[in-house]
Amino acid sequence: MVKALRGLDVDRQDLPRVLERYPDVLGLKPDGTISTSVAYLVGIVGVAPRDIGPMVTHFPFFLGMRVGTTIKPFCDYITSLGLPMRILARILEKRPYILGYDLEETVKPNVEALLSFGIQKEALPLVIAQYPSILGLPLKAKLAAQQYFFTLKLQIDPDGFARVIEKLPQLVSLNQNVILKPVEFLRGRGISNEDVARMVVRCPQILLLRIELMKNSLYFFKSEMKRPMSELLEYPEYFTYSLESRIKPRYMRVTSRGIKCSLDWFLNCSDMRFEDRMQGDFIEGDAPGPSFTMGGKLQMPGSQLVSDDDEDTDDEVLYRRTVMI
Template identity: 65%
Template sequence: MNILTRRKPPIPITPFLLLRHRASASASASASKLPEYEMPTVTWGAIQGRKDRLVSRVIISDYLKSVGVLPDELSSIELPSTVDVMRERLQFLQKLGLSIDDINAYPLILGCSLRKNVIPVLSYLEKLGLPRPRLADFVRSYPQVLHASVVVELVPVVRFLRGLDVDRHDVPYVLSRYPELLGFKPEGTMSTSVAYLVSIGVSPRDVGPMVTQFPYLLGMRVGTTIKPMVEFLLGLGIPAKVLARMLEKRTYVLGYNLEETVRPNVDVLLSFGVRREALPAVVLQFPQILGLPLKAKLSTQQFFFGLKLKVDPEGFARAVERLPQIVSLNQNLMLKPVEFFRARGIPEGDVARMVVKCPQLLLLRVELLKNSFYFFKSEMKRGIEELVEFPEYFTYSLESRVKPRCKLLAEKGIRCGLGWFLNCSDRRFEERLRGDYIEGEMTGPSFLMGGKLELPGGELFSEEEEEESDGEVLYRRTVSL
């Protein structure tokens, strides 16, 4: 008798099974690729009751204490169900580069799931361009980032930065300098700060470079930080357009504390004899002066100027107005040009006058002074008194300006003062040689607080210069950015 075996009927292929099969195949294909980080292998385990959870928390707390972690702050957050999961989290963070001390500084980091929080965030940061060896420093400075959602919180911030024209390669640099940016909402403080800066004249295309230079501006509140600073600087007499140009290049000024540093420093400048009408030019030339420990520096330099350079306090104030950087210059370096002039027979009093009139002399190397002085005496055959009256001669390039123009003057048989043929552009010098007009020697620009910029001889400027606004001329002539 044949024993008939009954076969199981085939399982019909339904749409649900077909989708499940495709999902399984897709998962297998993705699993074949090497992951950027090794995913945790330990699961959370079975659902625990209240008593089991309390027991697990005690066991995990004992484990953390045994390795040096203080678990006190973890009482308010959910912890994994087993010690194995916590051990894996701790080992992952240590492998990343964090120490036990780093974890104790922010123990809530142990509440972040490796699979749901830590690994996605680190992978995204590395994708942005942060090198893996520097991820530990990033997390150490802003551990809250591991609580963030990549899609909901991190991606919008990066898109906002790119929308401001922050270069893609600069995004890691910006985030490294100010990691807290990843905790802001683009539609909040960041958007408001940018909108205000644009409203005062900052060019939208320059916002990106400003953020790259000083990303902290995106976290500053307009009403309490940015606007009071801007209004104070405008109150000094700086034209709005010029202030906008300065902020584009020296954005860090917004980071100075207005009440504790900036306002007291302005008062210090006035107390040392700097004229109020000269404050705009001082700030534009050397914006860092607003953030220095200014009283101590000015006191030290004023004493040095009086003792070694024989410059009285009033002369020192005029020198600061013309070159505010002298508050931070090395005294030994400043003394070398002075000693050079004295060694050439120029009296101390005249050298002091030269320094007050052109403090840029203190920045020049002695080798350059020697060459210019030798040409002045041997080729130009002029008297020392002309150098005392126009010490700016030493600030002009000997090869590209002084020698060629002296040669042309000699060919034309023109005898004039140093300032007449040196203190002008090439185009203006050619016009002077042709004799199109006659003008006296001009001094530098001056700025009157509350009024427009007045340039001596301004009516003689070329059409190209006339197209510039008063503020632009002030900025161009007083600031080298």
Template identity: 70%
Template sequence: MPSVTWGVVQGRKEKLVSRVIICDYLKTIGIIPDELEDLELPSNVEVMRERVEFLQKLGLTIDDFNEYPLMLGCSVRKNTIPVLGYLEKIGIQKSRLGEFVKNYPQVLHSSVVVELVPVVKFLRGLDVEKQDIGYVLMKYPELLGFKLEGTMSTSVAYLVSIGVSPRDIGPMITQYPYFLGMRVGTVIKPLVDYLVSLGLPKKILARMFEKRAYILGYDLEETVKPNVNCLISFGIRREALPSVIAQFPPILGLPLKAKLSTQQYFFNLKLKIDPDGFARVIEQMPQMVSLNQNVIMKPVEFLLGRGIPPEDVAEMIVKCPQLVAVQVGFMKNRYYFFKSEMGRPVKELVEFPEYFTYSLESRIKPRYQSLQSKGIRCSLAWFLNCSDQRFEERLQADFIETETAGPSFCMGGKLGLPSNEEVVSAEEDDESDDETLLYRRTVSL
């Protein structure tokens, strides 16, 4: 008679033999089964073959299996098919399911109801659009493994606490979902604290993050601090740093030293602008670090072609760097109006190069005609560098004010902190295509 334990021992023997056969099969197709020793394997080799072939049909390779062999422990019917079906349901294209699994194979171990659904509901609760869920998860599939009450909630709560609008969290996630996985204490807060120490108010930082969430991914020690030090080394004044960063936040993440060196050399060689003048240009228009040199030269060549001496052109660019971003076609129209209709000397353009950055149809012409009708003779800055309301007040005055030094109104000229009225005015200009679009991009955070 067999002993009481005979069936148990026999069962163990069969399992052991089955495991050996399965491991031999995996070895024959190039899979190293070492990590599967503690894993519950299927009862026979046919089931394992089904798993391998199913995943291969998705696009996974032997190398992918060796990278994460634990995926072979997932039942096709109980794990893989339900998970893939849900992923497809929330917007991940069927043709990209294999890519998703390759990037985040741990998803195959997940419970759809207990783990995946709550994360998707959490994202929807943060105003991520339904049609964007698949896109977000393709960019950052690890989100499906996060605990809701952990890093994700903490990151969102901290950003809202510094002024980020809750309604902008959804768009931020769609643009750059990785910040949901960043620890506040070691990544986000140190970056915020450093930028605040440079003079940037948290309110401005919040607007920056809303528009460019990827800034949160800039490494503080490896990228941000070295770039700030680089700006200072090129002559940018410390008090100008907040304005430079607010105007062009990507400057914190660029390979800045190489770009500044190249542009500084170009400005000195081609435009005869010395390093100090170059620093003033960057302070007013930090986008210049990435502007193509051929683009810069077109407006310069136009001005030189009008007989303006090189040293005066250099002075104009230092005063108003936005000149180099104005399309030559617009410059021509304004220049010919200036010469033929206004009949003014070119030296006035040298004194007020911002003239070229204003709309001819919606600002220069109508204001000039108003001056003509009243017989007023004044400088370009006097009638252009002010709001519509202020211009009307000036027309009604009994004398022409003396222009004093101070912050520029900067309608279409110097970058600074333009009023809301002027931003709206710029958007309504007749010539608001490429040129005004660039202006709005420049002044927006």
């Protein structure tokens, strides 16, 4: 069996960990359940062969799962919700533990819970891609608690709460005291409760920001940019961009050219697109629809990554950062 595990590219130093976590692997036949499970994940789902070894290290239990009764039904159900198979493959490469979620007892009830709390069916693939662990949480209780909190403390109604979860599902697990800090900061700057609620529904990512960074960005907005607060209320995504690496240099470029434009126009684009705009002789309209991108990894307060992996594939970045499919 050790030879078989090495054949799956499990590093030699990881073998004791695998055997300690899943000693029953010694009773499996390499040419039986193991080979069929791996063959299905690689050949049908599309998992990269090079990632099988790390998957075994992180969650060796999938080696003993039968394709017909466990792995295939799970994959079929998730893709039936609209998540492309290639995205599911990328998720499994990084988070193979979701294969251990019981389909009937946990996964399906959690999907039903999301729908019952107003999350739109067409948003489910994005929710799952952003936060796969949501499939295994005691979700109904968490959603109920957070919805009540959002209504009571943030003055966001159930429909607004659903839109927030669609855009940032990690909020179901975020501590409520952490959520309140950015809200209280904005309210303390004279922004009404209603306007703060609208800002959160439009861009829930502001709930993850460090207050010190928000202070610096707001100071620059008021003292240097001297724009009306109404623009900030309409585009709270401003706070999610780096002040030093994006806001300041781009603002200086725009100002030097005497260009009058919205925050969205000069912030919500790639560096290449921004350069194209600086070279243009006209100002095009803002891109339609809420599809802003945030630079860098999405982080929970306290420097705890929402995603517990070090790198994301392009597909995962696309699904996690956009707010529409």
